Amino acid sequence: MNAIVALCHFCELHGPRTLFCTEVLHSPLPQGAGSGDISGQNEQAEEEEGGIQMSSRIRSHSPAEGASADSSSPGPKKSDMCEASGCRSLAGGHPGYVSHDKETSIKYVSHQHPNHPQLFSIVRQACVRSLSCEVCPGREGPIFFGDEQHGFVFSHTFFIKDSLARGFQRWYSIITIMMDRIYLINSWPFLLGKIRGIIDELQGKALKVFEAEQYGCPQRAQRMNTAFTPFLHQRNGNAARSLTSLTNDENLWACLHTSFAWLLKACGSRLTEKLLEGAPTEDTLVQMEKLADLKEESEGWDGSEEEEKPSSQPDVVEGQELSKCSPETSLMPDCNSWNVAHRRLSVFRSLRHMRQVLGASAFRMLAWHVLMGNQVIWKARDMDLVQSAFDVLRTMLPIGCVRIIPYSDQYEEAYRCNFLGLSPHVQIPSHILSSEFAVLVEVRAATRSSLYPALFDDEQSLNKYEFVVTSGSPVAADRVGPTILNKIEAALTNQNLSVDVVDQCLVCLKEEWMNKVKVLFKFTKVDSRPKEDTQKLLSILGAAEEDNVKLLKFWMTGLSKTYKSHLMSTVRSPTSSESRN
Secondary structure (H helix, E strand, O other): OOOEEEEEEEEOOOEEEEEEEEEEEOOOOOOOOOOOOOOOOOOOOEEEEOOEEEEOOOOOOOHHHOOOOOOOOOOOOHHHOOOOOOOOOOOOOOOOEEEEEOOOOEEEEEEOOOOOHHHHHHHHHHHHHHOOOOOOOOOOEEEEEEEOOOEEEEEEEEEEEOOOOHHHEEEEEEEEEEOOHHHHHHOHHHHHHHHHHHHHHHHHHHHHHHHHHHHHOOHHHHHHHOOOOOOHHHHOOOOOOOHHHHHOOOOHHHHHHHHHHHHHHHHHHHOOOOOOOOOOOHHHHHHHHHHHHHHHHHHHHOOOOOOOOOOOOOOEEEOEEOOOOOHHHHOOOOOOHHHHHHHHHOOOOOHHHHHHHHOHHHHHHHHHHHHHOOEEEEEOOOHHHHHHHHHHHHHHOOHHHOEEEEEEOOOOOOOOOOEEEEOOOOOOOHHHHOOOOEEEEEEEEOOHHHOOOOOOOHHHOOOOEEEEEEEOOOOOOOOOOOHHHHHHHHHHHOOOOOHHHHHHHHHHHHHHHHHHHHHHHHHHHHOOOOHHHHHHHHHHHOOOOHHHHHHHHHHHHHOOHHHHHHHHOOOOOHHHHHHHO
C-alpha cells in the first residue's frame, strides 16, 4: 500500500511533532538511505511477521537523517528538540530500520522523518492537524480528513500516562497518509482494529510504569502541597520524557517498525482490484441473492441436523439442483472401471453436440419448449446423461428461470420444476403427454442395426442410445419461432465459431433479451400502461411476435429480487402522470 504510517506527539514546548514514521519504497533505497550498509556493526535482528523479513540494519548516516543544527534536511533543528528526547525517537546517529519483502521486492523504511522534502511537508501538516484542529469528540479516537493536494489521513489520537506531565497524561496520535481517498475509507475497519491494538499495547505498558511511579512517589499529593506555578515546571527545563521512558521498553521503536511495516503490507494485500466491464448481469445478481439465501438458511439451522425428507418430495432449488438417487445406484460396484469410463463419455458436452446427436428438427422442438418455459422431461437410466443434458439446456435460460429435479422416482408437477429427470419405469400422466406445455425426451437403447461402426469415437459416444422427442404441441418446421432461437441455431450451425465463442454469444443474447424484459416489466408492472402502449413498445423492441411475447413473460420470472424491489419502490412523479392524462 502506497502510504505512510507515523506516530506523532504533542509537545508542550514545541507543539505537534512527528516521532516515528514508516514509508514504502518500491525502488532502490535513495542515496544515504541504503547505499552504504556497514556490515559487522551492531547485531542483525531478524524477525518474521506477515511474510516480511524484518531486519534492523545499520546504514550510513546521511545529512537528511541527522539532527545537527546546521543540517539542510527538512527535519526540525536541534534547538527545537526536547532535551530529554521527548520530541525524538531515534538517537542521533541511529540509521533507522529497513524491512525487505522478498515476495514483492518492496522495502519498508522507518525513521523519524521522511527524507523527501515533499513527503516531510505532507507528514508534518498531517501531524499538526491530527493534534490540533482535526480531533474527534473526547480528543481520543479515530477521525478522517484530508484533501487532494496534501493527501488523505486516517488519524487515531490517544493518551499515554505520565506521572510528571500536566494532567498525568500526554497526547499522541497514529496517522496513516495516502493519496487514494476511496482506498483509505474502505480500509477504515481494518486500520481501526490494528491501530487500536498497537495503542492498547502502548497504553498498557505506560500504565504499569505510571502505577509503579505513583506508588513510589505520589505526584498528585506532592503537587497539591507545592505552590501553584502553571507551566513553570516545563519552562524551567522539566521537558517531556521519551516514549521509551514512559513505557520502559528499549526496543519500542523496533517493535513499532515491525508493526507499521506489517500494517502497510497487510492493508495493501487485503484489497485487490477487479476489472468489472459494466454493470453486473442479471445472472450475477440472482446468484448473489441465492448465495445470501443459502447462507441465511445455514445460519438458521443453528447446527441442528436437517430432517430427512421423504422421497416423494425431491429437493429443488432455483438455478441449482440436488440429486435424488435410487438405492440401486448407490450400490453400484466400483470394480467395473471400463463401464465407468465408458459412461463418462456418454454425456452431452455442448448445445452443438446435442444438436448433432438429436438432429436439427428434434433439437429445435426441444429448444423451443426450453425457451418458452414449458416442462422438459427426460426419461433415461443413465443419470449422468440426464444431468449433462440439463447442464447444456440451462445455458439458454437466465439462472432465475431454471428449476431442476435431475432424477426422481415419480412425476413432479410443472410448478416445481421445468427440468425433470425420470427413471424409465415412471408413469407420466396422460394429460401431461398430450399437453402443449411439455416435451418428453425418451432415451432408449439403440438397435444393433443402428449402431455406428466407431463405437468409441468421441463425436459418436452417444450412438448406443436412441432419442425420441415428443410433445403435444410439436413445433412446425416452417414456424418462425422466437428470435433468440433463430440466432442460437445460426451460431450453432456456424462451424467457424468455436464452442467457447458460442457460449459467449449465448451470454450476450441472454443479456440482450433480459434488457428487453426489464423494459417490459417497468412498462407493464410498474407504470401499468394500457395494452395499446404495450403493443407499441413490443414493436419497438422487435418482440411483437407471439413466441417472443411468451418468452418475455416467462423470462420476467427470472428477474432478480434486487431489480424488482428497486423498480417497485420507485414512485412516478406527478408531472409524468399528468402528461399521460
